Amino acid sequence: MEKEKIFVAVICGPTASGKTELGIRIARKSGGEIVSADSMQIYKGMEIASAKPTEEEMGGIPHHMINFLPPNRTYSVADYVKDASRCISMIRERGKLPVIVGGTGLYISSLVNNLKFDDTGSDLNFREEMKHFAEKKGNTALWEKLREVDPKTAFKLHPNNLNRIIRALEVYHISGITISEAQEKSRSEGSPYRPFFMMPDYPREILYERIDNRVDKMLEAGLLKEAEEFFTHDDYVTSAQAIGYKELKPFFDGKKSLEECVDKLKQATRNYAKRQLTWFGRESRLNRIPAGNGIGDDVVSEISEELSKQQTDSEFGRL
Numbered sequence: 001m002e003k004e005k006i007f008v009a010v011i012c013g014p015t016a017s018g019k020t021e022l023g024i025r026i027a028r029k030s031g032g033e034i035v036s037a038d039s040m041q042i043y044k045g046m047e048i049a050s051a052k053p054t055e056e057e058m059g060g061i062p063h064h065m066i067n068f069l070p071p072n073r074t075y076s077v078a079d080y081v082k083d084a085s086r087c088i089s090m091i092r093e094r095g096k097l098p099v100i101v102g103g104t105g106l107y108i109s110s111l112v113n114n115l116k117f118d119d120t121g122s123d124l125n126f127r128e129e130m131k132h133f134a135e136k137k138g139n140t141a142l143w144e145k146l147r148e149v150d151p152k153t154a155f156k157l158h159p160n161n162l163n164r165i166i167r168a169l170e171v172y173h174i175s176g177i178t179i180s181e182a183q184e185k186s187r188s189e190g191s192p193y194r195p196f197f198m199m200p201d202y203p204r205e206i207l208y209e210r211i212d213n214r215v216d217k218m219l220e221a222g223l224l225k226e227a228e229e230f231f232t233h234d235d236y237v238t239s240a241q242a243i244g245y246k247e248l249k250p251f252f253d254g255k256k257s258l259e260e261c262v263d264k265l266k267q268a269t270r271n272y273a274k275r276q277l278t279w280f281g282r283e284s285r286l287n288r289i290p291a292g293n294g295i296g297d298d299v300v301s302e303i304s305e306e307l308s309k310q311q312t313d314s315e316f317g318r319l
Contacts, residue, residue: 005194006089006192006193008193009100010100010195012102012198012199013103013201014273015103016210016213017273019102020051022101022200022295025295028059031097035091037107038103039075039104041067042065047226048222049226072235072239106156113191122170123173130166130170131162131166133145134166139162142159142165142166142169145169153178153180163238167179197283198286198287201289201292208270243269243272244265247268
């Protein structure tokens, strides 16, 4: 007999689309708890840059996978899947609805599709070789090397995501099997989850306006001070690469004006939103929620009713 799958609500989408607020409203209405799927909200101290919800904004709704890791620690997708899966199991044991909220597509797809991650060892010499290659010929050239052997994985990664590009090349170098092949094999084993995907859907011009406004509010809230603190720590390598920090570094280095850096930050955030929309747009199960005029309480109530219906549906494959 097939094991009953755990029903989860998934609220995904681009930055500044109101995912956090919507997730909290739905969790409150549906008796749920939030499982964050944000690769930067995991780090302590990144309150402003990662748009981490405040205690007041959480409104008493339990949030998991937020604010638990020192900024000098690395954290893999495999680590996220393991830890988030444990959170989901505990939420269900309490009789609550797991509500996954975030914009890190790789976290979400790896979690809900039950992607298994290789236990391939490491080759430090190979890693250093790849780093030197990127330094000499550029990140895009290294990305092209990955595209030649594993185009599916390369398509999912930005050329500047050096750590994951190098790891993908390393796995192939050591095992002769690409990460995408390993993931396809794991998909055949099925997922323990039955996800219901939702995304706040804005006209592009409104989304961009929301992004620009968010950046301005972040600066008012103290983003400059937060970023400066991170740049004083040489071991904050991964977290200091977050959008919101690295664009401001030329200002601290005296190479560009604050206005130039803020413009760059807004553009980088809009570009990131485009990549997020492309990623989530490939999800065939996605339910788009028109949000151009805001998402009213009546819409939240309708979503909650649908989630309740889906949760009690005896046809586990139905969405």
